[in-house]
Amino acid sequence: MKLYDCLIAPNPRRVRIFLDEKGIEVETxxxxxxxxENLKPDFLAVNPRGxxxxxxxxDGTRIDEAAAIWRYFEETQPDPPLMGRDARxxxxxESWERRADxxxxxxxxxxxxxxxxxxxxxxxxxxxxxxxxxxxxxRGKNGMRAFHDLLExxxxxxEFVACDRFSVADITALCAxxxxxLGEFPGLDGYPAIRRWHDAVHARPSxxxxxxxxxxxxxxxxxxx
Amino acid sequence: MKLYDCLIAPNPRRVRIFLDEKGIEVETxxxxxxxxENLKPDFLAVNPRGxxxxxxxxDGTRIDEAAAIWRYFEETQPDPPLMGRDARxxxxxESWERRADxxxxxxxxxxxxxxxxxxxxxxxxxxxxxxxxxxxxxRGKNGMRAFHDLLExxxxxxEFVACDRFSVADITALCAxxxxxLGEFPGLDGYPAIRRWHDAVHARPSxxxxxxxxxxxxxxxxxxx
Numbered sequence: 001m002k003l004y005d006c007l008i009a010p011n012p013r014r015v016r017i018f019l020d021e022k023g024i025e026v027e028t029x030x031x032x033x034x035x036x037e038n039l040k041p042d043f044l045a046v047n048p049r050g051x052x053x054x055x056x057x058x059d060g061t062r063i064d065e066a067a068a069i070w071r072y073f074e075e076t077q078p079d080p081p082l083m084g085r086d087a088r089x090x091x092x093x094e095s096w097e098r099r100a101d102x103x104x105x106x107x108x109x110x111x112x113x114x115x116x117x118x119x120x121x122x123x124x125x126x127x128x129x130x131x132x133x134x135x136x137x138x139r140g141k142n143g144m145r146a147f148h149d150l151l152e153x154x155x156x157x158x159e160f161v162a163c164d165r166f167s168v169a170d171i172t173a174l175c176a177x178x179x180x181x182l183g184e185f186p187g188l189d190g191y192p193a194i195r196r197w198h199d200a201v202h203a204r205p206s207x208x209x210x211x212x213x214x215x216x217x218x219x220x221x222x223x224x225x
Numbered sequence: 226m227k228l229y230d231c232l233i234a235p236n237p238r239r240v241r242i243f244l245d246e247k248g249i250e251v252e253t254x255x256x257x258x259x260x261x262e263n264l265k266p267d268f269l270a271v272n273p274r275g276x277x278x279x280x281x282x283x284d285g286t287r288i289d290e291a292a293a294i295w296r297y298f299e300e301t302q303p304d305p306p307l308m309g310r311d312a313r314x315x316x317x318x319e320s321w322e323r324r325a326d327x328x329x330x331x332x333x334x335x336x337x338x339x340x341x342x343x344x345x346x347x348x349x350x351x352x353x354x355x356x357x358x359x360x361x362x363x364r365g366k367n368g369m370r371a372f373h374d375l376l377e378x379x380x381x382x383x384e385f386v387a388c389d390r391f392s393v394a395d396i397t398a399l400c401a402x403x404x405x406x407l408g409e410f411p412g413l414d415g416y417p418a419i420r421r422w423h424d425a426v427h428a429r430p431s432x433x434x435x436x437x438x439x440x441x442x443x444x445x446x447x448x449x450x
Binding site: 048049055057061063064065067068069071072075076086087088090091092094095098099102103106123124126127129130131133135136139142143146150153 | 273274280282286288289290292293294296297300301311312313315316317319320323324327328331348349351352354355356358360361364367368371375378
C-alpha cells in the first residue's frame with residue numbers, strides 16, 4: 001500500500017491528519033506540486049486528474065480524493081470513529097465536511113491559486129490549461145467570509161465542528177482555515193469561537209506545523225531570497 | 226421529516242433519484258431558486274447557506290448537502306446499497322462521486338451560473354454578492370471536457386461509473402452531464418461510452434425528464450416568450 005502525498009498541499013494534509021488520528025502508518029511517495037511533478041507523465045499514469053492524494057492498494061487499485069481514502073480506512077479500521085457513529089451523526093459529519101470543503105477549501109483555493117505566481121496557467125488544480133482569473137480572488141474572499149461566519153456560529157455552542165467529538169469535519173475545516181491564513185485572508189480577529197477551536201485542534205499531536213512546511217518549501221524555489 | 230427541494234436545481238435532483246431508487250417517500254417543500262426564494266429570510270432561517278436540498282428530521286435536525294442526505298438514508302435503509310458494499314467498493318464510489326462533483330458538477334455550474342441572465346449577481350449559489358465572471362465560462366468548459374474524457378475512458382470498460390452496479394457516483398455523473406447539456410456544452414458526440422451509459426441510466430424509473438422541467442420553469446418566468 002502506498003500514499004502519493006505532498007507535504008505542502010492542503011488535500012494530502014487531510015489524509016495525513018486522519019491517518020495519524022487512527023494510528024495508521026502508510027508508505028508515502030512525495031509529489032512536488034510546486035515544480036509541477038503532478039502534471040508529468042509518470043504521475044498522470046497514476047492519476048489522470050493530476051492531483052494528490054492518491055492511495056494505491058496492494059491489488060493495484062488507486063483511490064483519489066481525500067474523502068475516499070478516509071472512507072477506505074474508516075471501514076477497515078473503525079476505531080476511533082472519525083466519520084460519525086449513528087445515522088444522524090454520520091449525516092451531520094458529512095454535511096459539515098462538505099460545507100468546509102465547498103465553502104472553505106474551494107474559496108481559499110480560489111484566492112490562493114489565482115494570485116500566486118507559481119500557479120500561472122494553473123488556476124485550476126491538475127491542469128496546465130487555465131489562466132489565473134483575478135476576479136476569483138474577491139469571490140473566494142466572499143466565500144471564505146461566509147464560511148467563517150457559519151463556522152463561528154456553530155462553534156459558539158459546539159466544541160467541535162459537526163458533533164461532540166473530533167471528526168473529518170474538523171480536519172477539512174482546519175485545512176481550509178489554515179489555507180486562508182496562508183493566503184493572507186484577514187485572519188481570525190472577530191472570530192473568538194473559531195480561534196478557541198483552532199488553538200485546541202492545533203494542539204493535537206496529529207496536526208503538523210503545516211505553514212512552516214510551506215514557508216520552507218517556498219524558500220527553496222529558484223528565485224527565492 | 227421534510228425535504229426542501231427544487232425541481233429545476235441539479236443538487237436536489239441527486240436526492241430525488243436516490244430516494245426513488247431506495248423506494249423512500251418524503252414530504253417535500255418546493256423552494257424556487259429562479260425567483261430567489263432560497264435567499265429570502267424564511268429559507269435562510271432553515272439553511273443560512275441559502276442552498277437546497279435540506280432534509281429536516283422529526284427532531285428538528287437539519288442536514289444540507291445531497292451527499293449528507295444520502296448518508297442518512299443509506300444508514301437507516303441500507304437496501305439496495307447505493308454507496309458501495311465493502312471497504313474497497315465504498316472508497317471507489319466515494320472517489321468517483323467526488324470526481325463527478327468537483328470536475329463535473331462544479332465545472333458545469335461555472336459555465337451555467339456565469340452566463341445566464343437569471344443569475345446576475347448570483348455567480349455563486351446561495352449568495353447575492355457575486356458578480357458573474359465571464360472567464361469562468363471557458364474554465365468551466367475546460368473542466369467539463371476533462372471530466373468527459375475521464376468518464377469516457379472509465380465507461381469503455383465498466384457498465385457503471387464506479388463499480389459493477391448503479392451507485393451515487395452514477396447519480397452525480399448523470400446530473401453533471403445533464404447540466405452540461407443544458408448549458409449547451411457541445412454534447413456527447415465523440416463520447417460513445419458515455420452515450421451508452423447515459424441512455425441506460427436515463428431509462429431507469431428513478432430518472433425524471435429534468436431538462437423538460439427546466440424548460441417549463443423558464444417559460445413561466447416574466448419576460449419569457
